[in-house]
Amino acid sequence: MINDFIDVYKNRHDYAKDWKKKNPDSKVVGYMCSYFPEELFYAAGMLPVRILGSHEPQNVTEPYIFGMYCPFSRDVLAQGLQGHYDYLDAVSTAYPCMHLGQAFDSWTLHVTQKKFYVDMPNRVQTPYAVPFLTGRLEETKQEIEEWIGREITDSDLKEAINVYNENRALLREIYEMRKADDVPLTGTECMYITTASLFMDKKDANKLLKETIENELKGRKAKTADDTRLMVLGSENDDIKFLNMVEEFSAVIVTDDHCTGSRYFWNPVEEQDDPIQAIAQRYIDRPLCPQRDYPERKRLPYLLDMARDWNVAGIIALQQKFCDPHELDKVALLDWFKENDIPTIYLELDVTVPIGQFKIRVEALLERLREDELW
Amino acid sequence: MVEKKYKTAPLKSWDKAKEIRLNIYKEIAEAKSKGKVLLGGGAESLIALPTGFDYAMLVGEPYGAAISYLAKSDPDEYMKYVEASEHAGYPRDLCAYMRNYIGSILRDKYVFGGPFPKIDFYLQAGFCDTHSKWYQAVSDITGRPYFSLDLVPFDWEIEGESEKTKDLKRKYIVDQIHEAIAWMEKQTGREFNDETFIQGVLNECESTSLWAKVCIANRAIPAPLDEKTMLSLYVLAVIGRPRNDVVEFYRELLDEVEDRVANQIAANPYETARIITDSQPPWFALDLFRLLETYGVVSVGAHYTFGLSGGWEYDEENKTWEAGKTPQEKGVEVKTRDEAANVLADWWLRTGTVCRGVRHSGAGKIQRIMDMVDRWKVDGAIVHLNRGCEGTSLGQMDIVSSLLERGLPTMTYEGNHADPREYDENRTFARIESFMETMGLKQLYEFKKGE
Numbered sequence: 119m120i121n122d123f124i125d126v127y128k129n130r131h132d133y134a135k136d137w138k139k140k141n142p143d144s145k146v147v148g149y150m151c152s153y154f155p156e157e158l159f160y161a162a163g164m165l166p167v168r169i170l171g172s173h174e175p176q177n178v179t180e181p182y183i184f185g186m187y188c189p190f191s192r193d194v195l196a197q198g199l200q201g202h203y204d205y206l207d208a209v210s211t212a213y214p215c216m217h218l219g220q221a222f223d224s225w226t227l228h229v230t231q232k233k234f235y236v237d238m239p240n241r242v243q244t245p246y247a248v249p250f251l252t253g254r255l256e257e258t259k260q261e262i263e264e265w266i267g268r269e270i271t272d273s274d275l276k277e278a279i280n281v282y283n284e285n286r287a288l289l290r291e292i293y294e295m296r297k298a299d300d301v302p303l304t305g306t307e308c309m310y311i312t313t314a315s316l317f318m319d320k321k322d323a324n325k326l327l328k329e330t331i332e333n334e335l336k337g338r339k340a341k342t343a344d345d346t347r348l349m350v351l352g353s354e355n356d357d358i359k360f361l362n363m364v365e366e367f368s369a370v371i372v373t374d375d376h377c378t379g380s381r382y383f384w385n386p387v388e389e390q391d392d393p394i395q396a397i398a399q400r401y402i403d404r405p406l407c408p409q410r411d412y413p414e415r416k417r418l419p420y421l422l423d424m425a426r427d428w429n430v431a432g433i434i435a436l437q438q439k440f441c442d443p444h445e446l447d448k449v450a451l452l453d454w455f456k457e458n459d460i461p462t463i464y465l466e467l468d469v470t471v472p473i474g475q476f477k478i479r480v481e482a483l484l485e486r487l488r489e490d491e492l493w
Numbered sequence: 494m495v496e497k498k499y500k501t502a503p504l505k506s507w508d509k510a511k512e513i514r515l516n517i518y519k520e521i522a523e524a525k526s527k528g529k530v531l532l533g534g535g536a537e538s539l540i541a542l543p544t545g546f547d548y549a550m551l552v553g554e555p556y557g558a559a560i561s562y563l564a565k566s567d568p569d570e571y572m573k574y575v576e577a578s579e580h581a582g583y584p585r586d587l588c589a590y591m592r593n594y595i596g597s598i599l600r601d602k603y604v605f606g607g608p609f610p611k612i613d614f615y616l617q618a619g620f621c622d623t624h625s626k627w628y629q630a631v632s633d634i635t636g637r638p639y640f641s642l643d644l645v646p647f648d649w650e651i652e653g654e655s656e657k658t659k660d661l662k663r664k665y666i667v668d669q670i671h672e673a674i675a676w677m678e679k680q681t682g683r684e685f686n687d688e689t690f691i692q693g694v695l696n697e698c699e700s701t702s703l704w705a706k707v708c709i710a711n712r713a714i715p716a717p718l719d720e721k722t723m724l725s726l727y728v729l730a731v732i733g734r735p736r737n738d739v740v741e742f743y744r745e746l747l748d749e750v751e752d753r754v755a756n757q758i759a760a761n762p763y764e765t766a767r768i769i770t771d772s773q774p775p776w777f778a779l780d781l782f783r784l785l786e787t788y789g790v791v792s793v794g795a796h797y798t799f800g801l802s803g804g805w806e807y808d809e810e811n812k813t814w815e816a817g818k819t820p821q822e823k824g825v826e827v828k829t830r831d832e833a834a835n836v837l838a839d840w841w842l843r844t845g846t847v848c849r850g851v852r853h854s855g856a857g858k859i860q861r862i863m864d865m866v867d868r869w870k871v872d873g874a875i876v877h878l879n880r881g882c883e884g885t886s887l888g889q890m891d892i893v894s895s896l897l898e899r900g901l902p903t904m905t906y907e908g909n910h911a912d913p914r915e916y917d918e919n920r921t922f923a924r925i926e927s928f929m930e931t932m933g934l935k936q937l938y939e940f941k942k943g944e
């Protein structure tokens with residue numbers, strides 16, 4: 119079961135191609151940012167799949183994207199240029215950040231022409247963000263309808279919302295299980311599960327999640343109370359090698375704040391008469407990416423609550439090199455956890471992780487945490 | 494000595510531009526003692542917003558650039574600014590304007606003399622990711638309140654955005670303008686004056702439209718202005734476009750530039766080739782334009798130089814951009830705050846080209862660059878791969894490929910608009926010199942540094 123997720127994670131393209139074979143009249147739409155309102159596309163019978171990088175060195179993006187853009191955005195574009203996503207019928211995004219926006223623009227010029235673009239507001243704290251996004255989603259819905267040649271009804275939308283909400287509830291259940299002293303799954307395993315869900319038909323994912331919870335996770339002890347509890351947070355992260363390395367040191371990652379992790383699924387769509395508005399509200403209310411956390415800093419207290427609820431001893435903040443949204447919060451974030459006495463280290467990710475260097479930093483953090491425990 | 498092809502003459506408006514710029518910075522320094530509201534914020538959009546108060550505004554981007562000028566005259570002093578922000582933990586690859594600005598606050602040093610001004614509040618209208626967060630960081634440091642409007646630009650016209658989307662974007666901004674006004678009234682305890690706001694909005698439209706007309710005059714051969722001069726002239730619109738004296742200045746400048754066109758008065762008396770550049774220049778190293786001059790090359794502008802202070806309206810029929818028609822030119826009467834808010838939002842969304850280029854690169858931005866190549870009769874392009882600004886460097890590599898595909902000689906150099914540590918003058922000059930050779934150009938006279 120966890121292995122099934124690992125299999126999808128590793129063979130994500132085969133999964134999508136198989137899905138297409140099984141659903142020959144349906145379309146697959148790739149998306150680049152977790153603010154993308156997948157429910158609309160799922161309601162139209164499509165499979166939305168997140169486009170992620172491969173963590174392999176590449177030399178194909180240089181003519182298309184300037185080297186100061188974050189390695190993740192370059193890795194994402196590389197996937198398109200290398201033809202790994204050649205089964206996509208459309209590429210799409212909600213406004214992510216300038217870096218991923220650059221990857222999207224280049225992708226639409228050189229890889230997939232059919233595109234959907236949602237102007238996701240940045241200032242989600244204004245009361246005008248919901249009506250604006252609702253309006254934009256109504257238009258996106260119309261664009262999809264024109265493309266597929268049929269109407270998306272309210273009941274299609276409600277059905278999609280239910281499937282997505284169930285997925286969110288199941289993933290959340292797994293995160294809740296990680297509050298236990300003896301954690302039933304490692305952070306690495308959990309990352310496989312959440313990240314694989316980004317590529318899956320949510321009905322398939324839900325079935326597999328239920329089986330995994332019932333038949334594999336209940337009563338399982340992957341780590342014990344002796345392992346040091348950590349939280350990881352930051353920009354996109356599905357760096358399995360890194361997580362593995364951390365957990366080899368008698369440590370366990372018990373929660374995260376990444377857009378490929380908890381930020382993706384944390385809050386459900388709350389029911390409202392107008393399903394489009396309900397979807398808009400959900401994306402406005404979701405856990406914040408730093409890029410959208412202003413003028414008030416709401417993200418920091420949210421992260422602190424999470425760290426306390428999951429009883430973490432220390433934090434590893436991970437940021438893709440050159441990632442402005444996260445760098446813009448770096449000072450505030452480090453000050454915040456210092457003030458709140460949670461030891462935190464801050465590391466910069468590249469396409470490939472310098473495991474040796476990071477090992478030293480992680481070891482130092484863990485030593486410090488264990489010394490703290492002694493006192 | 495090579496014979497001059499065209500006559501040249503100093504620009505009469507030059508001294509006036511300098512005087513207004515100095516006045517603006519002086520007004521900032523004196524604002525508090527004169528009982529004015531003093532605010533800080535971004536330069537790139539909606540700066541008419543606080544004109545409902547008796548106010549002065551320190552706009553961040555040109556201020557960050559002004560700090561970088563020090564790198565030329567006093568490099569050690571410059572380093573103290575960047576080091577202050579780096580020691581405080583702000584990463585070195587963030588927007589260089591922002592880092593310089595933060596360094597200035599942390600050192601409590603106003604680059605024009607004295608301590609950093611005591612700002613009442615920060616107001617930002619943001620379309621670049623840094624815009625949204627810059628003054629939040631500043632607010633963390635200073636404890637001063639901060640408001641940021643979210644500006645979602647129109648897409649490029651080529652993308653065929655629907656009228657409904659445009660209406661939504663307009664409304665989103667208008668709603669936030671009202672929200673911002675109420676917020677500012679609360680912060681200052683002062684009443685917002687609708688009459689001065691309406692005038693500020695009309696001025697913002699007129700200044701930017703006039704600047705676009707000045708840029709259009711530069712289509713002439715010989716070009717009446719070179720980009721280095723334009724960069725000194727456009728800055729008034731960047732820092733003071735809602736002001737009466739700035740509008741007046743641009744009216745006079747346009748007359749003068751049109752007169753230069755009529756009389757074939759050139760920026761470069763040898764004009765043999767015309768180029769465009771891309772992104773902000775390295776502000777502390779504008780000598781590179783003088784090196785180009787020695788080859789008879791005139792840079793006639795840039796998407797950035799034209800667009801940051803310019804209001805450009807798309808001409809659907811001819812697939813090109815012309816100076817935006819102001820509400821005054823269209824006979825639109827603006828009588829209320831809400832009407833002014835609508836005019837401001839509409840103007841900014843319809844005629845702002847830099848903002849849409851920061852959000853959307855792709856085919857639209859390429860079309861805009863190609864339009865400049867055609868209409869400004871350009872022979873080559875120099876693209877500054879600007880490590881200090883993700884906003885204006887968006888789409889640059891695709892622009893370079895498109896220019897090359899079109900057969901236009903194009904060179905790139907890496908640098909940073911406001912952090913000299915990322916700019917290598919010797920290497921850049923060597924690249925320019927070999928680029929000149931590939932364009933078949935000979936140096937007409939010797940380049941002497943610092944003259």
Ligand code: SF4
Nearest residue numbers: 188215217353438441
């Ligand atoms: S890692 Fe940062 S810069 Fe890169 S795409 Fe994500 S948020 Fe944007």
Ligand code: SF4
Nearest residue numbers: 588621623882883884
């Ligand atoms: S557009 Fe560039 S220079 Fe302006 S704030 Fe954004 S990153 Fe800085």
